[in-house]
Amino acid sequence: MDTAFFFIQLLNGLQYGLLLFLVACGLTLIFGIMGIINLAHGSFYMIGAYIAWSLASMTGNLLLAILLGIPLTVLLGMLLEALLFRHLYARDHLYQVLMTYGLILVFEELRSIVWGDDVHGVAVPGMLSGSIPLTDNLSYPVYRLAISGVCLMLAGGLYWLIQKTRLGMMIRAGSTNREMVQALGINIKLLYTLIFALGVALAAFAGMIAAPVSSVYPNMGAQVLIICFVVVVIGGIGSVWGALLASLLIGLTDTFGKVLLPEYAGVSTYLLMALVLLWRPEGLFKRI
């Protein structure tokens, strides 16, 4: 593999990792701040993709579909939190696993009833549909670069939100000591609802922007969920920084694993997880 292709593979790995980060950071936020293991997180990714597909088919424009879809998913997140998740904060993780696993099954069936079981494609928005030639026979799709850019911006936005705003302060405080925050007069219930909605919206948004490159099909949620959990475990539960680093690591490991060690490509990410856990059992970073 010469240098040119090495750098292209590097780009591939980073781009894959950034998209993974977008889905995984919602999971780690919900887990770290609210203490909820949300197995249904992959389903939100799938719901985002299907919403993007149906709205894009109706309006003919993916960007418009995304703009319309985000408020829908925020609402969905708030609804789910108020109706279901709120009752599980004080409970054991096992109850959360049970409930969210049930949610996965419910969402899959609903998806089958509402949207059917076929594979669907979403067109890349016109202005982003070109490809940049990198070598004499390989081009890089502009859209993938655009996705990476958006993911980076969102990562920066999250960092600013959590570290530099008052809301972020409340989030961080609420994750360490929920009762004290309540005693200080902060509406912790509303805070939790907002965080959950944010997590859901992030996963759904990732599904929406990934829809043109990954196609929309049944079971897409389950595939992404497993790798998300690997990201969260490697990065450290609750740490957004950790999720970013872990996603990039996994993106690179998966990409180079496929090319250099094709026999072991399937286990390369899990090997990475095992190694990291041996070195640092709590993951790369501790809390937020």
Add this chain to the structure above:
Amino acid sequence: MSDYNRRDFLKSSAALAAFSGVSAAGTLLPAAMARAQGASAKVRVGLMLPYTGTFAQLGVAIENGFRLALAERGGKFGGRELEFFKVDDESDPPKAPENANKLVQRDKVDVVVGTVHSGVAMGMAKVIRESGTLWINPNAGADEVTGVLCAPNIFRTSFSNWQTTHALGKVLKAKGHKNAVFITWKYAAGEQMMAGFKEGFEKEGGKLTKELYLPFPQVEFQALLTEIASIKPDAVVAFFAGGGAAKFLKDYQAAGLKGKIPLYGSGFLTDGVLEAVGDAGEGVETTLHYADGLDTKKDNAFRLAYAKTYKLQPDVYAVQGYDAGQLLAAGLDGVKGNVGDKAGMIKAMEAAKIDSPRGQWTLSKSHNPVQDMYLRKVVGKQNKVMGVAWKALADPARGCKA
């Protein structure tokens, strides 16, 4: 407790006894009626197909095709009506023996029709061989099913993985390609597709320079597409199906490889996914035992009937399901509906000449179709037939001792 005396107790137990007596009689009644009806009871058909997951679309198409064959014969095969028992195998190989047992042991079906995923079929094979139940396989192409695991009661109306890529060797040679790269998922079907192509291509003097694998069912192709670009082969041959095929076609185009390195595959790469991929599939050439635009009387009639009944265009999976129905019909016709005469059914099915939308075909000794492989090209969201790549190709049935 003081209000509940002996009289009430006797009343409630009498009611309970009466109720259980009636319900017991009620459950025995249909079985008794079935026994009384004897020969006019329905033939029990077990459908083991993926109704969820990435191959769900294929499972639905197969069942649609099967039911169309039944409807065309007035709802009866060999004068008997059919009763369906469905199991969703979720394309999950570890669950396959358990799912097969649900049909064979629990529902006691006379015939099992299934499945799509080759790994699931291998899981079913052991159960089926032990129970001796008739098995008509409408898709799963694992070579072993009519190879090492062949048995008199096992039939296939689809293809063997080897068959669908073997003809590509001739096709690539005719186009002047001297070397190629094969890319697929690392599972039974992918490996067999690759082996079939390698054998056919090397026989024509070609060289398979690299075998690229992706863990099933991953769809992150970017790294391997970059690898293909760095290898610069004359041609790329790919096997993917369903959602993965759609994504691969789109990624291949987005990576700029589409105009530069010609893409070929077995027909599954472009079947059922052309709506989803836009123009990313245009010009891709594949070989398969079915194509659009065959323009035979049987195919036109089939496509019209299918579109009218299901408001969908049929695909190769629907044809395979339809032919599974036709094969079972031939079997039941041969024994005049006596589904207990399994040996008679097997003989009738072996001798059957299936008038299929894909053309006429017969079964090989190992019960796999001997059929023409068409060369197809994607033109305007259709897999248009370009010619016959290989006439009456038979799977070599390596390891079959039947």
